[in-house]
Amino acid sequence: MNYALAMRDNFYRALITMWDSSPELFGQYTLIATLSNLFCYDRSIFLVIYLMLLVSLFWKVYCYSNKNIQQGLMLYILLVTSTILVSSKGGVLDTRIDVIAIILFCFAILEIFNKNTLNALLFTIIAMFLKSSMLFLSIPFLLYMSYKNLINLKQYTKFEYIKLGLSGVLLFVYLYKILLKSIAYNLMSTGGENAESSLLIYFEKLYQYISQDFYFYGYFLIQDPLFVGIIIYLFVKLLLKSTSIDNKKTIFAFFIFLIWTYFLLTSNPVHERVLLIWFYPVYFFGVLIVFRLIGKNKLTNMIIVSFLVVQVMSIVFQNRYPNEWKKDYYNQATNNIKQQVSQIVEHLNKNQKSDDILILVNFLSNHGPVSYNYDVYRVLLHEKLDQKREILGWELSTYSADWRSEVSKYIKDEQIILFILQENPMGIPQENNPQKYGQSNYNELIDFKERNPECILQISDKISLPHVGARVAYELQNTDNCIKKLKFKTKE
Numbered sequence: 001m002n003y004a005l006a007m008r009d010n011f012y013r014a015l016i017t018m019w020d021s022s023p024e025l026f027g028q029y030t031l032i033a034t035l036s037n038l039f040c041y042d043r044s045i046f047l048v049i050y051l052m053l054l055v056s057l058f059w060k061v062y063c064y065s066n067k068n069i070q071q072g073l074m075l076y077i078l079l080v081t082s083t084i085l086v087s088s089k090g091g092v093l094d095t096r097i098d099v100i101a102i103i104l105f106c107f108a109i110l111e112i113f114n115k116n117t118l119n120a121l122l123f124t125i126i127a128m129f130l131k132s133s134m135l136f137l138s139i140p141f142l143l144y145m146s147y148k149n150l151i152n153l154k155q156y157t158k159f160e161y162i163k164l165g166l167s168g169v170l171l172f173v174y175l176y177k178i179l180l181k182s183i184a185y186n187l188m189s190t191g192g193e194n195a196e197s198s199l200l201i202y203f204e205k206l207y208q209y210i211s212q213d214f215y216f217y218g219y220f221l222i223q224d225p226l227f228v229g230i231i232i233y234l235f236v237k238l239l240l241k242s243t244s245i246d247n248k249k250t251i252f253a254f255f256i257f258l259i260w261t262y263f264l265l266t267s268n269p270v271h272e273r274v275l276l277i278w279f280y281p282v283y284f285f286g287v288l289i290v291f292r293l294i295g296k297n298k299l300t301n302m303i304i305v306s307f308l309v310v311q312v313m314s315i316v317f318q319n320r321y322p323n324e325w326k327k328d329y330y331n332q333a334t335n336n337i338k339q340q341v342s343q344i345v346e347h348l349n350k351n352q353k354s355d356d357i358l359i360l361v362n363f364l365s366n367h368g369p370v371s372y373n374y375d376v377y378r379v380l381l382h383e384k385l386d387q388k389r390e391i392l393g394w395e396l397s398t399y400s401a402d403w404r405s406e407v408s409k410y411i412k413d414e415q416i417i418l419f420i421l422q423e424n425p426m427g428i429p430q431e432n433n434p435q436k437y438g439q440s441n442y443n444e445l446i447d448f449k450e451r452n453p454e455c456i457l458q459i460s461d462k463i464s465l466p467h468v469g470a471r472v473a474y475e476l477q478n479t480d481n482c483i484k485k486l487k488f489k490t491k492e
Contacts, residue, residue, distance in 0.1 A: 031049070031130065104123055117144075118163045213266075235255075425439055448485070458473070
């Protein structure tokens, strides 16, 4: 939101600042901010983007089916009724940028089936700029597309050479500017302070990460009947002698892709339900293979309709979460956070000191369906404040153990500075820097408050959260005396 407002004030300066400060987030934030300026400034902007993508996907599927409306509609319904995609935890019913990048990557898969590897390469690279971790998922496809492009190099037209050159430039920019930051961001939970140290810890603990909860994603995948049916059908077809060599190669590629995706997600230190959406490209790939294999006749159409009925029933009636995630105290935790935000908003509306707000927290955690991080507060504040404000923030010690040096880069005169402090920042079992240094940051700030009560004002009641402990919101008085005592350096 604050990026969108900055774009309205000075479009080019906002773009340059975002690219310099967070190139790994540039693509996704620029897309969301641009469309927010065109349509709306709340989370419904995701609905606008999803609709645009799903309509575009229907057109591409319709063209893929030789503009046969019956076949195209049948294939489209198969593709978009996956319980992985239609989910409130990471899917289109959620508000996550991952879905946008993943659907664009599915466009790339469809272009491969259309034997247009250049378009597939471009879609993949665009998806990487929207979600930097897409590179790791798409490695098998990038290798395949690079191989096909080198083979067909002599057959390209002038326009195709331009597309190939553009792909090369974008890929170079990604590798040069984004790759290391993407690695550091995605492996932040290893506790490493940069990409190199995070990778070292990752490989040292790889077996531990994989074995700690190996069946986590499998538990959810087996609840998608169509995905399970596709895997079984393709495995049988792979064993049958009647299946052609070309089809066996494609089916083998599907299983390589499935294993690679499962390995990537399972080897990540953090296992989360919302990350299941990253299996959707595998599902998408499998549906296209099955649709090509079963032919076009009434019997196969009846089989597809039967699968769809089961699939829709699973979406409507399936119990998606373990029972303990439904306990009343999670509802109470959610209500407590909302009540705390309401108190913060009431304070901010009464004290219109500035339109520039900085939120700093000492935790990065979640438990069950309740998410505890600074983004939760930022989004809720945007929704509840009387007027639009520029809100910046992050988890202390995200980029450095010395959180003061982090904050000093962004603190400005007359800025409203909020600290939301948690007594116990260890909310998830995986270690990461905000949690690693969260307790010491909490102790330092509470000690500062006790020694300098005039500098920190409590602006909310203390709330209690399950498995996490108490949390309270403070405002740091942005005066020369208080800033000096806290050893910050303000800047205009």
